Amino acid sequence: MRSRATLPAALAGAALLTGTLFSTPAQAAGGVTIHHVWFDSPGSDNRSNASLNGEWVQIKNTSRSAVSLKGWILKDAANHKYVFRNIRIGAGKTMKVHTGKGTDTASHKYQNRRAYVWNNTSDTATLTKASGAKVDSCSWTTRDPSDKWC
Numbered sequence: 001m002r003s004r005a006t007l008p009a010a011l012a013g014a015a016l017l018t019g020t021l022f023s024t025p026a027q028a029a030g031g032v033t034i035h036h037v038w039f040d041s042p043g044s045d046n047r048s049n050a051s052l053n054g055e056w057v058q059i060k061n062t063s064r065s066a067v068s069l070k071g072w073i074l075k076d077a078a079n080h081k082y083v084f085r086n087i088r089i090g091a092g093k094t095m096k097v098h099t100g101k102g103t104d105t106a107s108h109k110y111q112n113r114r115a116y117v118w119n120n121t122s123d124t125a126t127l128t129k130a131s132g133a134k135v136d137s138c139s140w141t142t143r144d145p146s147d148k149w150c
Ligand SMILES: [Ca+2]
Pocket: 039, 040, 041, 055, 116, 117, 118, 119, 120
């Protein structure tokens, strides 16, 4: 029993060590993903600012170092774009990009829109670098509830 339990732990340790040894600077610089999307704002979509801000895309930096998001773009399938300012996302940190108006903080950004951007029926959120190079995307349909873990 005891020896069985130690084997997976040992393997996990080896995998962790391997990951550390073979991690390159290029890999450390990447790792920003679309983590969670709340595409159907809670309650009726009445276009109030609170409702607009109940619609958001959360990104996450899964790498071990901060990543500059300067000029990066978050867009929907219809090409409505949100361009990130000269900001960084810390290692392991998440950041929500809300649809409505608000004052940006480290972990909450606001598109300052007066209309919803993420379709409730189906849509795709795409994150690209300033160059247009795709970083990540996440799609959903009516099969998903009000949100999608990507
Ligand atoms: Ca929506």
